[in-house]
Amino acid sequence: MTTALAPTLSIADRCDRCGAQAFIRARLAGDTELLFCAHHGREHLPKLQAIAEEVIDETDRLVEPKEG
Numbered sequence: 001m002t003t004a005l006a007p008t009l010s011i012a013d014r015c016d017r018c019g020a021q022a023f024i025r026a027r028l029a030g031d032t033e034l035l036f037c038a039h040h041g042r043e044h045l046p047k048l049q050a051i052a053e054e055v056i057d058e059t060d061r062l063v064e065p066k067e068g
Contacts, residue, residue, distance in 0.1 A: 009058055015040055023059045026052040038062060 013022040015037035024041030026034045026048040036044060038059045048055055 007058055007061060008056060009035070023057070023061065024048075025056040025058075027054040027056075028052055 009022050009025060011021055013025075013035050014020065015022050016035050017040040018037060020037035020039070022035035023038045024036040024045070026036070028034065028051060034048070041048075041057070041059065045055070045057075
């Protein structure tokens with residue numbers, strides 16, 4: 001699994017399953033990609049890791065940094 005340093009997914013990228021904002025991108029063979037929200041991405045992550053050439057997980061963006 002790859003975690004990008006700078007976000008590669010924008011608010012315009014939507015989950016292929018439910019239409020919510022996507023935070024996980026799975027690139028498959030043949031330039032096919034699947035986008036998932038955090039919920040559906042976590043649900044499908046084990047299968048995605050087995051078949052994807054690359055998985056970009058940006059769910060860490062959902063956690064607010066702690067102050068102090």
